[in-house]
Amino acid sequence: MKIIAIIIILTLIPFTLTGCQDAKGIENLAYVTAIGFDIGEDNLIKLTFQFAKLTSSDQSGSSQPQSSENVTIDCSSFDSGLNIVNSYISKKVNLSHCKIIVFSEEIATMGILEHVNVLASDREIRPDCNVLISKCKAKDFLENSVPTLTNLTPRYYEILLNSKEYTGFSENVPLWKFFINLRNSTEESVAVLCGLNSSYTGYSGEDKNLMDKDVSYKAGETPLSGKTISQNMGLAVFSYDQLVGEMDAIDTVSYLMLTNDLDSCNISVPNPFENNSIINVKLELKKRTKNNVELINGSPFIESNIYLNGSITSISLNTDDSKTETLSTIEEYIESYVAYNVKFLLYKTAKYFKSDIVGFGKKIVNNYLTIDEWKSLNWAALYKNSFFNVNVEVTINPSSLFVKG
């Protein structure tokens, strides 16, 4: 009996190997690290696929993406573009390692729900892949996104997007969240704003003072010297599926404070004790921001209470921040500075963007029992009539590394 069982098992084992018949190893697959969407020239859209080039590491023998190669194609849809690229390159395109999806401003202004829907339904694309809106053409952005200070392209995108944790000048917007908010009636979508900086680009907007200038840049407007590099700074604002505006760095910090997503940020405010001097402060949320929404005479009244903890990172030697009175004056100054910026952003979202990106709709949706009742309120139309009140409470710790003499 045992011999028969062994014979049967040995006969069956070779059949399990047939699973390898159509198996595809990494040498047969072309891994896409980024996808770009532009308006097409010969067709509806221009798709750019950024492929990771795999090279063998001498020490470990493992394959790591060392650099990238871009392929651009004019096509009618994402799937047809993918098919054309599949027939063009020698390997099968695989989207499971795609880190970013870039839409150009042009195409985003026309509406991108159709494209996002295709991407969100794709089984290979991960829902945590980030959505970016490029101020230049997506193709140009991807071609110039050369990893700096790292060799790995996917890792470069991860690090680039994680900068929001210590700057507060951007936000991670995963595809799943972006897609949900495109169809959400209580919150509109935002996406990461990106662009290319070179020695030729530079902010040429309003005449602002020095510290305001530092935080009023958007991606692609920063006067950086050095070679052309990609940058993410600020956010792109959507109303339904259309791009309606952009937020600069300080707007983004205010937005993160309102949505409780701020990890930490550095801001510069004028020194109230000294002319032509600034105080640099590192801010983080002390506790969760409380947003309240009430309907008064048919218009939403929105109140936000922001609680911040801060520490002075640099201050003029002539200002003694160890004194309680000095510190409370600085606190009051920062409170009014933050309140002004947050209020400015809120009115901008209501009157200019007409888009509830903070998600204040979520605060009153629980007052309605059924979806029909909520829909009849038409929150999207109502939001533009909103009026706001912002209260900020800041607790500042003095710069105490060196004892002043």
Place this chain on the structure above:
Amino acid sequence: MNTITKISTFEAVCFMIIVIINRMLLNTPKEIIKTTATSAWINVLVISIITIIFILILCKLYKNFSGKDILDISEYLGGNILKTIIGIMFLLLFLYVAAVLLRNFCDSLQKIFLPNTPITYIMLFFIIGIVLANKLGLSSIIKINIIIVGLILLSAIIIFVAPISYFDFSNLFPAFGNGIDETFFSGLTNLFAFTGIAYLYFLMPLLDKPQNFKKVALTSTIISSIYLFLSVVSLIGLFSYLTTSKDIFSVVLITKVINLGGFLERIDAILMLVWILSFLAYLSFILYFILYTYKRVTNLHDQNGAIYLFTALIFGLALLPQNVIKINFLDNELLKVLTIPLIFIVPLIIFILANLKFKRKNKIQKREVNF
């Protein structure tokens, strides 16, 4: 195989958990959200309470029939004819559920992880697995199942706790979703989520301590209710009702957004392995109960020969649906219609009538003793 294996209370609870949770793992949460939208969590609370009340009534009705299954009770009530009718009814139901679930699970597996593998090839792995498991007997399946239940509950904790920072509880509102009617009345068809309780009717003779039946039934139903509630709340909390109702394998959606720090990403593959094991255990149980019912209805002594027959039948039936729409219709729409009468109403009527007969007989016996 020929003698009935007795199982402990703990083993029975694990068995019931795997049976009910597997039903929910596929597209039950999605189906509930589709019909009730934002009020899915209230609907789950309602159907869970109804199921628990039903279980309590069932336990009360079982008091006079300790150690007997529904086939024994049917025989007591209506003789061999009723026993055969009820036996065939459950046999067909188990066959239907096994075939549809096998196809649905393999179809989802193919779409998500194995796009280049033929569906028959994937299905054969499960088919061979359940044949071998049933050859080894209930005792082996039950013991392996204990380990799988541990893994499945651990995976549940990871699924519901890891993405908690992304939860948006405002997605659970408006509380009554598509309306009070959909939440409380027409939404009651979602009781199909608890089709697993059908196995409770056959569990009593298998228990080594039949007096613990209530404990088994209640514990497994409560754990499964919590699991279903958390699945629905997580899905709506993360993705809102608009997105969730479209995906095939809804719980996989949650796993795809889980990143445990920067060092552990894409854990969906590990969780999928756990689910495959749990599905294999579940399918083995269904085949066991198909064989058990068949043996009881036909009064066979050896059910081993029927293993190949019923496995081939499950495999053949599973291949019948031509596309996802048909699978979804069979798994959700048709099963919804079948569940309430076959699993809730018919057995309840049999139990009530059998109890009435039992009381009448008792009364007559007492009168005869008095005379």
